Amino acid sequence: MSSAPLPRPAVPPDWPRRVARAFSRAAPDYARLAGAQHTMGMRLWSRLPDRAEDILDLGCGPGHWSARLAERYAPAGRVIGLDLATGMLEVARQDQGAAARVSWLCADAGALPLASASLDLIFSNLAIQWCPDLDAVLAELHRTLRPGGQALINTLAPGTLVEVAHAWARPEAPAALLDFCGRDRHLSATRLAGFRQVTVTASQPRFHYPDLASVMASIKGIGAQTARPGARLTRADLARARQRYEALREPEGLPVTYQLLSLELER
Template sequence: MNEVFDTRQVRRAFSRSAQGYEAAAALQREVESRLLESLDYLEDRQPQIVVDLGCGPGRASAAMRKRWPKARVLALDLALPMLREAKKQGGWWRSFDRVCADARALPLADASVDVLFSNLCVQWIEDLPTLFAEFRRVLKPGARLLVSSFGPETLIELRAAFARADSAPHVSPFASIAQFGDAMVQAGFRDPVLDRDLFVPGYPDLAALMRELRALGATNALRTRRHTLTGRARFAAAASAYEAERRSDGLLPATWEVLYAQAWAPPPGAPIRIGGYEVTAVPLDRIPIRRR
């Protein structure tokens, strides 16, 4: 299968942005805060193993360690420099483990995780059915999954402006809320709840928006991206096209669509839907053997 995203480019971009990420990540912190509020629905449950997937600088890892002081919190990220930044969030009273890992192949045992939390990470993975199947594999039956991602309306103004200046894509495509729901159902997750927010901050010019995107590591990670620098003429043409979007407050809008997905892991043997058919996995020790 031809992959949409270049995983090495994603890793490079977030590695480069690690030290300045926290200062630029106001939106990411707001989304993280809203996702953390969803943990209140766990009521008095005391998880043993909690995973913060795509942990970035580790704010959510530290918050969950503080919330559940007896739990083991695993902070996972594709970019090793991000994990070095995450270490700064720890301390003897809220320490957590840091693991460099790819979300598509988690280095975790089957049915070992009580809470899997992932804030604005999974938008860089196009194969959602396989991703959610991997989430199901590592979650205990009845465990909680909480995920946020960017949706397809993210940076629609920037996408349109560059489309008028250049035939090469400049903005990554992100999955829709319907695709998220389908992937969760296919993987067998129970009681899925999906929601969305639209954030539309303003910027004085295109250059300011592009600087923020670089600081966040949110650069073009498409395999089909142009591998040379955007020339002055193309950038000027995009900036000119973007001017049509300038608001009454004098700023250029940049839409960020955020999707939220929550669900419970199914019991053992619950079917996974593949190609429209239900496929059930039954542990070998549960298959009766007739002896003659």
């Protein structure tokens, strides 16, 4: 039996443009609404190596982690904050400024405009799940890392936002997410890319919100939603979704569960 990875389901040809547009629109509110994303990023932060000079923050968003990486590895650290969404980079430049010692770059993770063997560390918190070609992304990470370099990645697996899917329970539900890859698929892609050491850890962080509007704001407000052409929600749709979600309410509020994969890769 062949060990070649199965291809990812087909995605719309304009997917990168839709993702970039959604995250650009969300950029002004991202920092305020990304509490869950920040919490998950802190898990990755605790795994950072002691030393690194040339660093890439892949999918940097408004630049929070880029600035922290520059501070963490000062004075020698040189950080590139890279994102597909120009709106995110505009906010990053405005909020982080030159003092963060970060250069900002708009590019696709599957085709990095960086020299081979030019990086010591790649940090990526909840970005690569939006990339339709996982093999291409991991191949690029391997190519741009120096021997012994590390990539620390948080990404999402199937079952993420299961409560949201249950509440809407219809194909045109507003959380129009790309099909996520599971742990085995990520392991296959890392081996295909040629990484020498690979650790993939799965966890299920859960967050709570007071109502459906807050749940949806936490998704839409960070850009994690792309509009499906022709989708129109009625008041009846909204009332039905609210009722279904309320049936899941816990003492802390309405639950939102992420299936988190944390990858530690060494070239």
